[in-house]
Amino acid sequence: MRAPEFWGRGGGIWPLLLRPAAAAYARATARRVSQPGWKAPVPVICCGGATAGGAGKTTLALEAGRRLAERGLSPHFLLRGYGGSLKGPVRVDPAEHDSNKVGDEALLLAALAPTWVSADRAEGARHAVQAGAGVIIMDDGLQNPTLEKSLALLTIDGSYGFGNGHVIPAGPLREPVALVAARCQAAVLVGEDETGALATLPPELPVLRASLVPGxxxxxxxxxxxxxxxxxxxxxxxxxxxxxxxxxxxxxxxxxxxxxxxxxxxxxxxxxxxxxxxxxxxxxxxxxxxxxxxxxxxxxxSVSLQWEDEAAFDALLRGCGATAPAAI
CATH class of the missing domain: 3.40.50 (Rossmann fold)
Structure with a gap:
């Protein structure tokens, strides 16, 4: 999918014409996310976004997975597998699966830690726990209520922000910013805030800043x-x-x-x-x-994240229960 140009900061007449459809989409999302989800016996970290399309979610998930693995935990990744044909739950095997089966993000995550593709996130999480997951890291899923999150991170692309600020199909938002931010414990801004996105967040929401650096x-x-x-x-x-x-x-x-x-x-x-x-x-x-x-x-x-305050990110991981055993 290529996003329509009017989803950017301008918009013209289209957001106005599509406002009724956007309102219906937002109501449907609000009803969906209000449903209770399964509480896994291990911490669940969700690296999600407010907009359709890339915001750095996979990069953030990889960063969390790397840090937790280094501390002696057993992180497992969980995602829908956008672009792939398999609905799962299935554990990704790069020797058997290609992007046509599990999507491209799943292959990147599987290179670091066990990765599960599952349209039903709760069922995928159950499989991960049975396979020994010490912590589950969701790549996307803030708008998926089937699995309760221990730590929800709102990932923001600083160069794009929230686009024109309207909900699909009038804009790129999956739901109004205030609603998704209310379910998150922190926001992660990747790059400079070129669009003023931070001004639309609740003032009490902690914001962590990071930049992309090449490998x-x-x-x-x-x-x-x-x-x-x-x-x-x-x-x-x-x-x-x-x-x-x-x-x-x-x-x-x-x-x-x-x-x-x-x-x-x-x-x-x-x-x-x-x-x-x-x-x-x-x-x-x-x-x-x-x-x-x-x-x-x-x-x-390749790219990775360079943190303005590395300790703040580590504190978030510890705060959700994602800590290494005492002997480590």
Whole structure:
């Protein structure tokens, strides 16, 4: 899906025309999230968002999983598996499953810790607990009430914020900001607040700030000419990451989020990179959707979070009960 342009900060006449449909969507969401969910016997951390599309949820989930694993816990990831055909519950096996079966985010998470795809989040959580999960980390799911959360984090893309501030289909919001924020213990702002999103949050909601930093792959690209392509929620974030990392962006192409690349796409993209005498690069999330025969020809640049206050994030993890055994 590629978000309509009017979902951005402007909007024009369309948000007004779609206001009745947006009100109906918001009411349906409010009814759904008011339902009680299953309380798991282990902490459940939800890295969710208020908008449709990417906000850095998977990156935040990976960050939480890495920190908890380092402390001796056994984190398991849980997600719907957007873009995949399997409804689950199923434990992701990268040797058996591809993005067509479980979605791209599931493959990224499975590289770090056991990962479960399940349309029914509560059922997926039960399978994770039975398999030994010490803590469950949900990638998305703030609007899914079937599983009670111990810690709910509202992830915000600083460059996009809440778009035009309207609910689907008039805008990108899954529900009004005030309602989703009321169910969260903190917000995580990724990047600078370019749209004034923080001003719309309840003043009592803690806000943690982080920035995206490129992985070690950036070293070999620094100072070089690259041709970047990606199909993520906010392609501009990836392109800016390459620039700030020191690469020279000779060209770029953005695709719809979760775009299913095929062989003809890759042949065209590689030809464009060759014409520009540039190295073809993409995100880790896109790379897992590239046909296997082309993966060796495309460089990957991963990203991670750099915290303004690292201790504050650790305190949130401890506060929800996600702590290591006393002997560790």
């Amino acid at each position: 070690p792959e950036m070293e070999e690209l620094r100072g070089g000419s690259v041709f970047a392509f990606c199909g993520i929620g906010n392609p501009r974030k990836f392109f800016n990451t390459l620039r700030t990392g020191g690469a020279v962006l000779a060209g770029s192409e953005a695709f719809a989020d979760h775009y299913p690349f095929d062989a003809s796409d890759l042949r065209r993209l590689l030809a464009e990179a060759d014409k520009l005498s540039a190295i073809p690069v993409t995100t880790r999330k896109d790379w897992v959707r590239i046909p296997v025969d082309f993966r060796s020809q495309v460089k990957v640049v």
